[in-house]
Amino acid sequence: MTTTTPPTATTPPTATPRNAATTHNAATPRDAELERLVRQAPHRFRVLTGDRPTGRLHLGHYFGTLQGRVRLQDAGVDTFVVVADYQVLTDRDVAERLTEHVEDLVLDYLAAGIDPERSTVFAHSALPALNQLLLPFLSLVSVAELGRNPTVKDEIAHSRQASVSGLMFTYPVHQAADILFCKANLVPVGQDQLPHLEVTRTVARRFNERYGQGGAVFPEPEALLSAAPLLLGTDGKKMSKSRGNAIALSDTADETARLIKGARTDAVRRITYDPATRPEVSSLVLLAALCQGRAPHEVAEETGDGGAAALKRTVTEAVNEHFAPLRARRAQYAQDRAYVRQTLRTGNERAAALAEATLTEVRTAMGTLY
Known part of the structure; x- marks a missing residue:
């Protein structure tokens, strides 16, 4: 089998080693x-x-x-x-x-x-x-x-x-x-x-x-x-396979709707994007924004006083629309396990x-x- 020549055994050009003890909340x-x-x-x-x-x-x-x-x-x-x-x-x-x-x-x-x-x-x-x-x-x-x-x-x-x-x-x-x-x-x-x-x-x-x-x-x-940014699971904690709070890439549109409908929010009707004080609501807003290619504050403002129900409808539609092509490809590949x-x-x-x-x-x- 033909193999490519690996990069030379050096750090990336002009690399400055990163301090592992430093806290990074975003890309530096x-x-x-x-x-x-x-x-x-x-x-x-x-x-x-x-x-x-x-x-x-x-x-x-x-x-x-x-x-x-x-x-x-x-x-x-x-x-x-x-x-x-x-x-x-x-x-x-x-x-x-x-x-x-x-x-x-x-x-x-x-x-x-x-x-x-x-x-x-x-x-x-x-x-x-x-x-x-x-x-x-x-x-x-x-x-x-x-x-x-x-x-x-x-x-x-x-x-x-x-x-x-x-x-x-x-x-x-x-x-x-x-x-x-x-x-x-x-x-x-x-x-x-x-x-x-x-x-x-x-x-x-x-x-x-x-x-x-x-x-x-x-x-x-x-x-x-x-x-x-970090997406939270449906229970408001870190999204994880082992915690059962995740929406899988392979979930159907109906499964996705059910999971989002049961996602944790809060009692404030007006939807805002404020990860520090409203993490569960903000994570749903962020998910919709990522799927739609929009700013989270724009999604929140558009939802306004519609409350959690309106937000969840927006998120469900955004997720299902964004991932429909991926899910179709996955279903097609799943028919050919030999290729996998x-x-x-x-x-x-x-x-x-x-x-x-x-x-x-x-x-x-x-x-x-x-």
Whole structure:
């Protein structure tokens, strides 16, 4: 199989490392600079992104990440999308209905516009060479460093497991292997994932210092923060597959209407857009605005004194109209499961070739290529 030459093992041009402890409520000037660099020279970037196959993707995923992935792909950035099937086990005792969830995830990708001819969609478990990178990578970070990771602490606190597994504790190093095997130098993330990416940067830097012999084996990838605001679930909390408060991309128009009708609002009749004091109402206003390509304040003003019922009608119509083409594409792809599986097999082959090449480079640098 033909593979492309990866970007050189450097950070993106004129990169300024982002402080993982800094709070980001929206995209920063550095993100704007990265976007400019991507437009100017997309061939200088390789992106790694992905999801755990724990259920169908929802509207929060679409506006938070999927749109951005398709945009980067369409700009000409070499895009890798990992179906992180092994990582399902980080907070679960077993991976239930995994095959179904993997195929559903690929269906959502295809329907959203991920093109297998321009993006590489692959499964974590299909790349043995990727997983071999974990051993040397784990030797580059301390137990104390992993224990201080705020994202790991939060994941442990909300774990479904009776006790903390080694897989959960070393989760950031697994993500480092996912990112570095293909030498991705740009990673779209949310604010909560910045500590994980800092572990990846640390692993890359320490490997280069210890084994690079004056050259960089791995890039120190940079974060590209999304400017997309947070969409709340129907219960007013963070939209999540596991909480049962999400509207899935694959939901029908009737299912969508039912879910939005039951969404939490407040007792104030006049609709305004004020996320700080009216988060549930404002999230519905924002959802309608995103679907219609309008400003949230405009949607709120138009709804006015119509109250929650009028707002929910507007949101339902906006969501169903916006996602009708995506849902039609998904239904069409779902009729050809062989194509879905072939998409994954083709991506697995390309990703495996890169993982083998990277592992060989790592073994050569470490002096373990016998």
